[in-house]
Amino acid sequence: MSFLILNSTSGDTSEIHGLDALIERIGVENTPTGFGIEVAQIEAMSGENYAPDVNNAVFAGKSFILHSGSSGPSGHATAVGKRMYGTDANVGLAPNVDTIHLYNAEGWTQSQYLRFGSGSNPLSPPGNVELFNNSWIGSYGSVANDGQVLRRSDWSIDSHNVMMINGVANESSHSPLMSFGFNGISVGLANGNHLSGKVPPGYDQSGMQIPLIVADQNESSYATGVVSAVVALLGETRDTHPKISGNFFANFSETMKSVLLTGAKHESGWSNNPILSGVNRGRTNQPIDEKFGVGTANIDRSHLVFTSGQHQSDTTTNGLVSALNAGWETSTLSSSQSKYIRFTTVAPSEEVSIIVTWHQAVNSGFESYSLVDINIELMNYNGGKPTSLVGSSGLDAFISGNVVSESEIDTVEHLYIQGLAAGDYVLKVRRADNTGGARVFSAGWLFSAQDGIPGDLNGDGIVEVNDLLIIIAGWGACSGDCPADLSGDGFVDVSDILLLLSYWS
Numbered sequence: 001m002s003f004l005i006l007n008s009t010s011g012d013t014s015e016i017h018g019l020d021a022l023i024e025r026i027g028v029e030n031t032p033t034g035f036g037i038e039v040a041q042i043e044a045m046s047g048e049n050y051a052p053d054v055n056n057a058v059f060a061g062k063s064f065i066l067h068s069g070s071s072g073p074s075g076h077a078t079a080v081g082k083r084m085y086g087t088d089a090n091v092g093l094a095p096n097v098d099t100i101h102l103y104n105a106e107g108w109t110q111s112q113y114l115r116f117g118s119g120s121n122p123l124s125p126p127g128n129v130e131l132f133n134n135s136w137i138g139s140y141g142s143v144a145n146d147g148q149v150l151r152r153s154d155w156s157i158d159s160h161n162v163m164m165i166n167g168v169a170n171e172s173s174h175s176p177l178m179s180f181g182f183n184g185i186s187v188g189l190a191n192g193n194h195l196s197g198k199v200p201p202g203y204d205q206s207g208m209q210i211p212l213i214v215a216d217q218n219e220s221s222y223a224t225g226v227v228s229a230v231v232a233l234l235g236e237t238r239d240t241h242p243k244i245s246g247n248f249f250a251n252f253s254e255t256m257k258s259v260l261l262t263g264a265k266h267e268s269g270w271s272n273n274p275i276l277s278g279v280n281r282g283r284t285n286q287p288i289d290e291k292f293g294v295g296t297a298n299i300d301r302s303h304l305v306f307t308s309g310q311h312q313s314d315t316t317t318n319g320l321v322s323a324l325n326a327g328w329e330t331s332t333l334s335s336s337q338s339k340y341i342r343f344t345t346v347a348p349s350e351e352v353s354i355i356v357t358w359h360q361a362v363n364s365g366f367e368s369y370s371l372v373d374i375n376i377e378l379m380n381y382n383g384g385k386p387t388s389l390v391g392s393s394g395l396d397a398f399i400s401g402n403v404v405s406e407s408e409i410d411t412v413e414h415l416y417i418q419g420l421a422a423g424d425y426v427l428k429v430r431r432a433d434n435t436g437g438a439r440v441f442s443a444g445w446l447f448s449a450q451d452g453i454p455g456d457l458n459g460d461g462i463v464e465v466n467d468l469l470i471i472i473a474g475w476g477a478c479s480g481d482c483p484a485d486l487s488g489d490g491f492v493d494v495s496d497i498l499l500l501l502s503y504w505s
Contacts, residue, residue: 263302
């Protein structure tokens with residue numbers, strides 16, 4: 001077996017990853033700091049040491065729980081910890097995370113958590129841990145052994161509703177642990193200086209793209225710590241924000257994953273290789289960029305998606321109420337089933353990001369997976385009768401990007417559209433497999449800021465009683481320019497009142 005440290009250096013983390021923008025948008029007093037979130041930090045040992053320097057001033061007041069025996073300070077663990085929960089300005093994004101469970105990689109993968117090498121299921125997370133940071137790479141020497149470890153980690157994510165944030169290798173060759181898992185989040189570098197591509201043949205995940213997301217550091221250790229800190233901030237947001245606190249579905253790790261990925265920022269040159277012309281214009285079977293995944297983690301954008309709230313999907317396109325321009329949905333799909341979410345934009349969208357993600361289920365005995373395949377498509381709504389934007393049909397609807405994402409192996413589908421025209425659209429989320437049983441999926445979306453406000457019929461910047469009076473005044477059949485017909489069905493009726501209420505200020 002071999003476990004390697006992922007070395008690192010840092011940049012201005014808070015600015016690059018959206019914390020400064022979040023503070024500006026909602027105020028410092030409303031900005032999450034990681035308070036109340038417990039994390040686990042797993043490290044390859046440096047000599048006999050795997051713990052950060054608990055006496056370092058940036059860790060003052062924090063509680064460290066050692067699960068792999070005694071340890072002196074590890075410089076690498078200290079550096080990663082600073083990025084996750086340290087109090088250094090512009091370095092530690094989640095400074096109020098105050099309980100950290102520590103493991104060495106060998107102990108964590110074996111008897112102390114995943115129980116590789118035994119016939120037992122992985123242990124339950126210690127305390128209230130909901131986030132595991134793996135800033136290390138490694139292997140147990142064979143595809144069979146590594147496959148067992150990966151299945152156990154995927155089982156733990158799915159069964160215990162936790163997040164695992166896993167660094168990819170910086171150079172040389174891929175290491176399967178832990179970035180090859182289906183259900184975790186593989187992390188690379190915003191400068192692209194990491195190993196990327198597809199999981200090689202032989203593994204259950206063969207063909208899946210890694211990394212899934214990137215952060216702005218010089219080595220993948222710190223990038224992994226930065227993404228873990230962003231997830232901790234989202235965890236506190238989930239627990240405290242009035243719009244989602246208490247929402248059962250907000251607690252799902254699928255939800256946290258989709259919100260994190262949807263908010264990622266696409267830098268110049270990002271591409272998921274959409275078909276640019278012809279009858280298949282707008283399709284891709286490569287959901288994410290081959291080097292940068294969904295893009296650079298950004299807490300401001302992900303926070304906006306999360307706090308905009310859940311919008312319920314439906315199995316039919318009839319009478320759908322439009323979602324806000326940011327938000328999420330977590331629901332289930334049965335075999336061959338589709339669900340739909342409607343969007344209405346009042347002005348062109350410079351950028352649209354839509355993510356759907358789900359877990360792959362590990363079968364009993366950790367010998368295989370029960371795999372499902374989900375595809376997504378953005379279509380014209382047309383009064384409840386969706387029509388395709390693929391090929392020439394979409395030439396007037398969007399400038400570039402993809403309106404269909406249909407990978408057969410990745411557990412994320414991603415639409416990234418530039419220059420989407422104002423209009424009425426519907427997202428179709430479809431299970432393309434015949435595997436039995438329902439599977440949870442989570443969708444997140446973020447449309448660039450709109451000049452107008454949906455439902456603001458009198459243009460005063462708010463949706464309130466005066467807009468309701470306009471609907472009442474226009475009651476009945478209408479044609480041509482009929483702004484009170486919010487649903488676009490040719491009638492001003494109860495459906496338009498319900499839609500207006502969904503936009504209410």
